[in-house]
Amino acid sequence: MRNPSLLVADIGGTNARFALTEPGAAQPPLRYQQAVATADFASLRDAVEHYLGQLPGVEARPSRAVFAVASAVTGDAVKITNNPWAFSIRELGAQLRLDALDVINDFTAMASVLPVLHDADLQTIGNVARAPSPTAGAGERRCYAVVGPGTGLGVGGVIVERGRSVVIESEGGHVGFAPGTAYELELLRVLLPRFGRVSAERLISGTGLVNLYDAVRAVDGLPADPLTPPQISAAAERDPQGPAARTLQVFAELLGAFAGDVAMAFGAWDGVLLPGGVTQKLLPWIEAGGFRRRFEDKGRHGAILQRIPTQVILHPQAGLLGTAAYAAGLVLR
Structure with missing residues (x-):
């Protein structure tokens, strides 16, 4: 069973935050929020797998994800600023068994929040x-x-x-x-x-x-x-x-x-x-x-x-x- 929800993450130099959201929602929900210290994990993949492992049993594994990272995203290779994590978007998507993985700059995400603020x-x-x-x-x-x-x-x-x-x-x-x-x-x-x-x-x-x-x-x-x-x-x-x-x-x-x-x-x-x-x-x-x-x-x-x-x-x-x-x-x- 594949989950229609989207996995979203906000990954900075110190913390990584995860949640599930719904596509097409006028006010996107943030379900099952969790924050982890990046220093506690050797890689982004490890942190994501940790989060997915904490989801309730009723939640199937999401098939799509969007990650916002503290880095310029100019190609497949991403190195997060002020953080030792580095990864290939294509390889990470395959490792996490995702049908689609979109990686954006963290301030693209921050600018995107404006329409949904109160x-x-x-x-x-x-x-x-x-x-x-x-x-x-x-x-x-x-x-x-x-x-x-x-x-x-x-x-x-x-x-x-x-x-x-x-x-x-x-x-x-x-x-x-x-x-x-x-x-x-x-x-x-x-x-x-x-x-x-x-x-x-x-x-x-x-x-x-x-x-x-x-x-x-x-x-x-x-x-x-x-x-x-x-x-x-x-x-x-x-x-x-x-x-x-x-x-x-x-x-x-x-x-x-x-x-x-x-x-x-x-x-x-x-x-x-x-x-x-x-x-x-x-x-x-x-x-x-x-x-x-x-x-x-x-x-x-x-x-x-x-x-x-x-x-x-x-x-x-x-x-x-x-x-x-x-x-x-x-x-x-």
Whole structure:
């Protein structure tokens, strides 16, 4: 017996999330959700087999799947960024006995979630009117950008036209870091010898938060103090004037500056959306004002950026839901 359900997965550098969904559903369900740490499995195949083995006995094995991965998908060979997993799409599909396996970029999935979000899934940052619904009606055309720091820094775009959403794939998180202040220039001077080329992701991501903290301490003349991202956040709460708090403040400003650049690059005049667990965890710092100030600080184009809404996606499984929306055929590709 073959299962008419679709297996969907959202696979990042740290976690892999799985669920079953239904094709053609207007609001795709996420049944039998499960998240696993990628470090616990030698390969993606092992993680998928583990998930399938946990399904209730009444569930037959799905015959089709869509996996969203933190990587550019340009051919059959896929290597996940910030994760040792690598695989052939064709071989993995055969190993899992799937009739069809579609692999997409994780921010294609994240951008695909826009049509199925509700108002409660979004929180506006700044004093700008809430972005119009991505589910635009016939005859309307809108453009959005999606920028999300997680294990890496994801970037995507969405054009909504004639009631359908078209996703624009991107690896924009790997563009070069552009300092916007004298202090940020000093941070770059610290990071250049270490990395050679410093991308935006080197600072604006979960792993980037550690790099940023190390650089802040160096620029401020403080000794090294290795901390994890959760430890940096905890230290910032304990000492609002200390280097950890300064790091989170700078992080929010860098994210705002980068999001504004992405808005201009895509022509995303209708809104920029910010998904990801890192964004949600740092929401108080993003709301504090530096994010929006730097988002709008674009010189001659500042007036345009002032009118662009920025919203944080609060849905806890936005990537997985976006993968399900893509799989259900709710977006064009």
